[in-house]
Amino acid sequence: MSARSxxxxxxxxxxxxxxxxxxxxxxxxxxxxRLLLMGLRRSGKSSIASVVFHKMPPNETxxxxxxxxxxxDSIHSFMDFQVWDFPGQxxxxxxxxxxxxxxxxxxxxxxVIDAQDDYLDSVARLNRTILxxxxxxxxxNIEVFIHKVDGLSDEYRTDTFQDIVQRISDELSDAGYxxxxxxxxxxxIYDYSVFEAFSKVIQKLIPNLSTLENLINxxxxxxxxxxxxxxxxxxxxYIASDTRPVDMACYEMCSDxxxxxxxxSELYSWDHPVRKRLGDQIQEAESHVVLHDQTMIHLMEMxxxxxxxxxxxxxxxxxxxxxxxxxxxxxxxxxxxxxxxxWEERSTAxxxxxxxxx
Amino acid sequence: xxxRKKKRKVLLMxxxxxxxxxxxxxxxxxxxxxxxxxxxxxxxxEHSHVKFMGNLxxxxxxxxxxxxxxxxxxxxxxxxxxSDVAVLIYVFDIESREVERDLDTYHAIIEALREFxxxxxxxxxxxxxxxxxxxxxxxIYDERSxxxxxxxxxxxVDTFASSIWDxxxxxxWAGIVHKLIPNLVVIERFxxAFAKKINAEEVILFERSTFLTVTSVTSEVGELNxxxxxxxxxxxxxxxxxxxxxxxxxxxxxxxxxxxxHTKTPQFNIFLGRFTDNTYIFLVVPPGEASYNCAxxxxxxxxxxxxxxxxxxxxxxGFPLPPPESAEDHATNGNTL
Numbered sequence: 001m002s003a004r005s006x007x008x009x010x011x012x013x014x015x016x017x018x019x020x021x022x023x024x025x026x027x028x029x030x031x032x033x034r035l036l037l038m039g040l041r042r043s044g045k046s047s048i049a050s051v052v053f054h055k056m057p058p059n060e061t062x063x064x065x066x067x068x069x070x071x072x073d074s075i076h077s078f079m080d081f082q083v084w085d086f087p088g089q090x091x092x093x094x095x096x097x098x099x100x101x102x103x104x105x106x107x108x109x110x111x112v113i114d115a116q117d118d119y120l121d122s123v124a125r126l127n128r129t130i131l132x133x134x135x136x137x138x139x140x141n142i143e144v145f146i147h148k149v150d151g152l153s154d155e156y157r158t159d160t161f162q163d164i165v166q167r168i169s170d171e172l173s174d175a176g177y178x179x180x181x182x183x184x185x186x187x188x189i190y191d192y193s194v195f196e197a198f199s200k201v202i203q204k205l206i207p208n209l210s211t212l213e214n215l216i217n218x219x220x221x222x223x224x225x226x227x228x229x230x231x232x233x234x235x236x237x238y239i240a241s242d243t244r245p246v247d248m249a250c251y252e253m254c255s256d257x258x259x260x261x262x263x264x265s266e267l268y269s270w271d272h273p274v275r276k277r278l279g280d281q282i283q284e285a286e287s288h289v290v291l292h293d294q295t296m297i298h299l300m301e302m303x304x305x306x307x308x309x310x311x312x313x314x315x316x317x318x319x320x321x322x323x324x325x326x327x328x329x330x331x332x333x334x335x336x337x338x339x340x341x342x343w344e345e346r347s348t349a350x351x352x353x354x355x356x357x358x
Numbered sequence: 359x360x361x362r363k364k365k366r367k368v369l370l371m372x373x374x375x376x377x378x379x380x381x382x383x384x385x386x387x388x389x390x391x392x393x394x395x396x397x398x399x400x401x402x403x404e405h406s407h408v409k410f411m412g413n414l415x416x417x418x419x420x421x422x423x424x425x426x427x428x429x430x431x432x433x434x435x436x437x438x439x440x441s442d443v444a445v446l447i448y449v450f451d452i453e454s455r456e457v458e459r460d461l462d463t464y465h466a467i468i469e470a471l472r473e474f475x476x477x478x479x480x481x482x483x484x485x486x487x488x489x490x491x492x493x494x495x496x497x498i499y500d501e502r503s504x505x506x507x508x509x510x511x512x513x514x515v516d517t518f519a520s521s522i523w524d525x526x527x528x529x530x531w532a533g534i535v536h537k538l539i540p541n542l543v544v545i546e547r548f549x550x551a552f553a554k555k556i557n558a559e560e561v562i563l564f565e566r567s568t569f570l571t572v573t574s575v576t577s578e579v580g581e582l583n584x585x586x587x588x589x590x591x592x593x594x595x596x597x598x599x600x601x602x603x604x605x606x607x608x609x610x611x612x613x614x615x616x617x618x619x620h621t622k623t624p625q626f627n628i629f630l631g632r633f634t635d636n637t638y639i640f641l642v643v644p645p646g647e648a649s650y651n652c653a654x655x656x657x658x659x660x661x662x663x664x665x666x667x668x669x670x671x672x673x674x675x676g677f678p679l680p681p682p683e684s685a686e687d688h689a690t691n692g693n694t695l
Binding site for chain 2: 249252257266276292
């Protein structure tokens with residue numbers, strides 16, 4: 001999937017480059033993948049963007065004004081990307097809008113459906129959008145967030161999910177698109193599901209995902225990690241994890257542990273000339289905590305943006321920390337190599353990174 | 359057994375709906391702020407015992423604040439309620455529309471307290487500060503605390519601005535428990551010497567279940583830290599993570615906790631570990647692998663020393679060199695743990 005989306009990006013790279021020339025792009029000729037948030041008005045698009053990318057507490061999203069213009073957010077992280085928050089009332093298929101401007105160089109289209117409201121209208125519009133997008137830009141991933149599910153009972157949630165999936169896939173197969181890249185997620189800003197969903201969306205845009213996953217798998221197997229995530233520290237989206245099934249409990253603890261470390265760092269990272277170090281130490285931050293049931297959470301900074309967080313349930317892990325640290329360092333070297341190589345290749349030849357993976 | 363020394367009676371009073379039970383639940387019963395919506399009005403007096411630091415038990419009297427109750431406290435129940443009080447915590451709702459009337463009630467309570475327990479400490483919390491716009495908070499709080507002081511007779515009153523939605527609640531309660539802990543001088547003397555030995559910028563002692571700051575020692579360099587409310591923010595951060603850990607390991611927040619936490623960054627190193635049965639020790643030392651490991655080892659040694667000293671005096675949350683009059687108190691306390 002990631003290969004396909006990247007090819008989509010590269011095909012339309014040239015025109016976007018020209019238009020975004022005013023934006024300083026230090027990373028050379030690579031194109032910023034773009035995420036487009038769409039959906040009916042009041043479905044929760046701006047809330048999602050604020051919670052995920054601006055760390056807004058979910059309760060405060062109540063006070064967000066309705067969006068009237070396209071909000072463009074640039075996210076600078078391990079991989080620069082843009083998030084466009086699209087006002088729900090805009091009729092983007094009118095001639096006044098340049099389709100190429102909106103959908104060209106798009107990585108993923110995130111369509112938000114308010115599951116607590118009557119969603120038929122939204123689904124109909126989504127279907128129209130998918131058909132148009134599929135026609136001109138078949139490489140774009142379509143990600144459907146069935147949103148605000150925190151207010152629904154479990155049973156009703158499943159029913160809604162199935163109903164929406166059914167309606168969309170029926171429409172698509174009628175139009176002759178059997179394997180359109182459409183994915184569905186149940187989300188809510190009041191728990192971790194929206195981060196989880198965004199993680200999946202972003203992961204599809206990462207060129208070297210399979211390489212990263214292989215590396216993490218090797219590390220996790222050798223160190224006896226129960227689950228390992230490679231997190232983007234700022235947004236707390238995970239860009240890769242080992243391929244064991246997702247465990248919400250592990251994810252929550254890892255994500256909260258990053259918060260703990262970031263918050264504590266804020267308290268004690270002040271600069272002052274009289275602060276002196278007492279000796280040598282490795283540059284990157286490293287931290288671990290052992291909980292009451294002997295679960296260990298291990299966190300290691302990989303580079304400016306990424307950190308590796310693992311959950312270890314083996315009580316012996318405490319005594320083998322040196323080994324774990326060393327393995328993580330080795331992983332860090334490998335990771336940085338993967339990322340530096342991907343820049344090189346994209347600058348030398350504009351080939352899809354699908355080949356780079358093989 | 360001298361009950362007065364071990365059990366401290368704490369009165370929690372204030373107008374109905376001012377947030378007394380909410381803050382009690384957050385601090386002592388592991389509620390999170392948004393859960394307190396579930397709490398109903400307190401009827402009459404709710405008693406609870408909170409074991410704090412082992413040899414100190416807080417006997418909390420959460421007094422319902424409706425006018426009818428207030429009247430009985432001041433009249434028929436007067437002797438029962440106000441005798442033997444170690445601490446009175448009076449909560450003012452900043453949003454109250456009847457400030458003058460609140461102050462009258464407060465004054466009546468203070469008079470009753472003076473009659474039965476003239477040596478009690480009085481703390482006034484100006485609560486729900488989150489409802490005031492940030493730029494006016496300090497001014498409004500200053501005005502309000504001046505008025506409160508003027509109505510406090512000859513009691514020395516400590517006032518705190520508080521809100522359950524941020525760390526200010528921890529600041530207020532840490533201030534309160536700090537006044538109640540026996541042997542605090544001994545503990546502080548030890549910590550100061552210890553911090554100097556291991557070159558720590560800061561050493562903080564947290565109570566285990568509430569994560570309130572018991573006491574702290576800061577070096578000269580550590581004093582330069584521009585963030586003044588860091589202790590209560592730490593309480594808040596660690597307690598939030600404790601809740602998360604409890605949720606995801608399927609236990610109750612009361613039984614969740616940390617065995618040890620190490621953090622090494624280019625600016626500082628932090629160690630958090632169990633110190634005594636009821637406390638965590640939190641060390642901040644400058645970067646340096648070797649010296650950090652030394653500091654951790656020394657902490658372990660100090661802990662062993664402590665538990666030995668405690669075992670000698672009958673177990674419990676012992677600190678060495680207890681003053682002679684409390685040594686006995688100590689020994690009896692050990693059996694109850």
